[in-house]
Amino acid sequence: MTKSWTDTTIKAFYIALKDARVYYFKAPNFTYGILIPVSLYLAFSMAGNISTKLIVAGLTSLVMLFGTTSIEAVAVVLEKQTGTLDRLLAAPISLFTIVLGKALAGFFFGLILAGVVLFPLAAVSGVVILNPLLAVVAIAFTSMAFSALGIVASAYAKWVPEAQMISNFLRFPMVFLSGTFVALETYPFQLQVVARFLPLTYSVEALRSSISSSTVTLTYAVDIGALALFTVILLALSTVILKKRIV
């Protein structure tokens, strides 16, 4: 059992390194991951004053959401289109290993994007992150959950535009429903309930907690647990979809 998990992790890591080289670490992906969230922030900020703490947490979460899902949404589809996915399918690796490898690449990409945004933004805006370690943990769990979300779209789609459409369908409503730049408590009750089914809600909340509190609060613990649960469900869902679509 342990040997099998070691094998899965090592092979997933090789796939992640390959994906990073082939798809991720290119200038357009970084700019796209940052440009859309900044534009969305500016659109929100037109409505009135937004607290700097909300900006730092919201913008960091959005950068991870758009950065990871944009590229993750096409990573599997491109492999389907070029036939390179067949190479992975013919190798002695499980479908879950392929999905995990793809998610790991997105995870590292999300970490870097968040690092590029969170700490400089906090420094510039004068926001003090009371517990940077909790912020890093929140970023890590967020990045993995969003990455898994991107793969769901990619596993289902046959073509890149289809993957992008599914991805947009999932993430744009989230931006408005998850209290990204507005406190969730100001939402009508029904929308607050809907927000609890969206991973972005927990990401924003966990980052806000790490900025406001130096200790692990119950809210923070629930947020991290929810992000972990989203990751497991979305990775399993991606594996099932991929199996149905191609195997």
Place this chain on the structure above:
Amino acid sequence: MNAIKVEGLTKYYANILAVDHVNFEVNQGEIFGFLGPNGAGKTTTTKMLTGQTRPTSGTLTIAGKNMVREPIEAKKSVGVVPENSNVYDEMSAWDNLIFAAQLYRVPKVEREKKAKELLELFGLYERRKDRAGVFSKGMKRRLTIAAGLIHKPSLLFLDEPTSGLDVQSSRMIRNLIKDLNRTGVTIFLTTHYIEEADQLCQRIAMINKGIIVALDSPEKLKASVEKHQIIDVSFDQTRNLEQKLSSLKGLEKAVQFGDKFRLHVRSTSEAVPLLGDFARENGLKIVSIHTLNPSLEDVFVGMTGLSPEIMANEKEQGKKVANVD
């Protein structure tokens, strides 16, 4: 133990039956040819054998390992070279091979040694740092084959390995297939070049409409159609001769091609003297006369009703359409 054993292998795509209760075995160390027209079920069968798609029913074992129940174990000894080269264009030739080896957990020292050896063998070592995206079709093909061999498989699936390659590259790959087989590697060769299958394969299976219609050694397959012997004959003129020839005793069929006639007869020894009489009676001179043994192509045409040329043309047309798309 068989390299491949397939029993009742069946695959449905929705309600479409792609492969229908196929049975065959491939012996260790054999070069096994797999032929069939487009849409016959070749690719689906190969994808099931290589674990890329699951059969609807039936069993298949690779080197004694069940591909459905223990796919990871079964795939370890298998190398796959698909019809379309599937290397990563963004990665160098070297990195492509190293990544392929990593998927099989080949140790670092060994994978680097093998990658160097294969790149030298395929004449790509000098270009090892170049992105595969800038390679020619032939170079990509060679790199794809190298990637299929990096983990020293004991069973190699080759799908149309020489398709679209120049004569020199094709010859090099055919020689490589023979060399690999001499070292004990079992080869499962899918090709639409009948002559290639005839030259290389010890046994051949022909599939049509999802069913295996013939399975034997090339010579035995040819012998199976010898009830029709063939004579190619040309006269000093050809006008209206096809109809006149049809009255020849013992003749099954006469087909004109160019300035010659291909006669399918029951017995060449009986037909040749009759052709002399036919020429005299019609004031003709025989320019040339050849008796032919049935070719594997004749077997293929007989079994599938399709000529390999048509099949190859369809394939090329399909590729052009795909490229346009």
